[in-house]
Amino acid sequence: MTSGSEVYLDAASSERLHPAARDTLLAALDRGYADPRRLHRAGRDARLLLDNARAVVAEALDVRPDEVAFTASGTDAVHRGLLGLTAATGRDGIVHGAVEHSSVLHAATWRPAPASAAVGVDSTGRVDLDAMAAAAREPGVGAVALQAANQEVGTLQPVDDLDLPDDVPLLVDAAAAVGHVPLPRRWSAMTASAHKWGGPAGAGVLVVRRGTRWTNPFPGDDGLEEAGGFPNVPAALAAAAALQAVLAERDEVAARQYALVERIRATAGALPDTEVVGDPVARLPHLVTFSCLYVGGDEIVGELAQRGFGVASGSACTASTLEPSHVLAAMGALTHGNVRVSLTRDTTAEEVDAFCAALGEVVTGIRERAGL
Structure with a gap:
């Protein structure tokens, strides 16, 4: 990058x-x-x-x-x-x-x-x-x-x-x-x-x-x-x-994105007190959402943006207000600290690897500064 x-x-x-x-x-x-x-x-x-x-x-x-x-x-x-x-x-x-x-x-x-x-x-x-x-x-x-x-x-x-x-x-x-x-x-x-x-x-x-x-x-x-x-x-x-x-180009792009999202799911799932939501198999190939306990979603988004990664948080329908997600609430999932990552057709493996490395550092850093 x-x-x-x-x-x-x-x-x-x-x-x-x-x-x-x-x-x-x-x-x-x-x-x-x-x-x-x-x-x-x-x-x-x-x-x-x-x-x-x-x-x-x-x-x-x-x-x-x-x-x-x-x-x-x-x-x-x-x-x-x-x-x-x-x-x-x-x-x-x-x-x-x-x-x-x-x-x-x-x-x-x-x-x-x-x-x-x-x-x-x-x-x-x-x-x-x-x-x-x-x-x-x-x-x-x-x-x-x-x-x-x-x-x-x-x-x-x-x-x-x-x-x-x-x-x-x-x-x-x-x-x-x-x-x-x-x-x-x-x-x-x-x-x-x-x-x-x-x-x-x-x-x-x-x-x-x-x-x-x-x-x-x-x-x-x-x-x-x-x-x-x-x-x-x-x-x-x-x-x-x-x-x-x-x-x-759908089939080729979808197969590549599905594998890349698996990397993100694994990285997020390995973080303490983090829940990866949605069906792990019957899902869109390019999208993953996870929720981190004790961390605000806007905090994660902001720090990732400073590191050069543009992701989303809050309800995907009303993200401008960072309202809690009605989707996650209906699922019984954690609505605080949620992040949605969705790949473009051009997203590379190198970019995903860099994001995964930054994600762990950001979440850990925010929690450490909060004394957690």
Whole structure:
């Protein structure tokens, strides 16, 4: 690591822009500026680019192009997707896992309904499928939300094993999983966010399967494509290019990251009074979270930053406030002193080794200064 550089280990918050996305974005800025709904030449050109982006994303996700819509963010996609499902069913109740992203939690409480329920998880963060299926059968439930993988601890959820009533649609938040692991197959709507896979920020994806009842829950046109307003055509095209490139290299990158994360898990697990959380096997390949007793997470993050390592702490959904993690609390894990490390596609073994060495020194040093 050269002087003044930082080893960025917070890819779960936002991955670096993929070279394919950067090149495409720069080219699209000159062509995709117009309103794709207009009939003049610039509008038709923008429409062509947007349709191309939609087709690429559809192929990557193995869905139909007319099932794909671009939104302003992954959070926007979740809100539109989940609330659109309940609006179409006429039932406001939302059943969701207790460890879902804050966007799901906010949607579930936006229009409070007695039938809404947060379903508990085990110590690895995996949801109780039987309890979720039972809750989904309660009167007034209009939709169920279950993530493909947890954004804080990396645990994969057994989405395809969930048995729901035919009239209760399922939204899968796949933001943490896209580009890293194969996606679930059984869902009614799915959401993702481009900056998680190396695309630009400001490009979310909402997929609604053909035949699923969905209505735009916010003011505006009812059509899926028009629901998000004026589309960011360059961002959509860059997001599609990045997704295509990331999926082409996914298996190789995932295998390398999985092995590197094993090193971090072993290092953290060997520290006294430190708990490594999440499923050790059925997990995202690039992410690990651990909690250190007697040490503040912000202290660890700050000292690691001084040594040139960028990691995260607090709830992954509200990290700016360093609030205790609702995910770890639901798992019954230590919520104080937690650190999340997530590798980029370019993270090297040398960088991981240097981080592991620094981690032990930082945690030990903080505890010694506190007299522990």
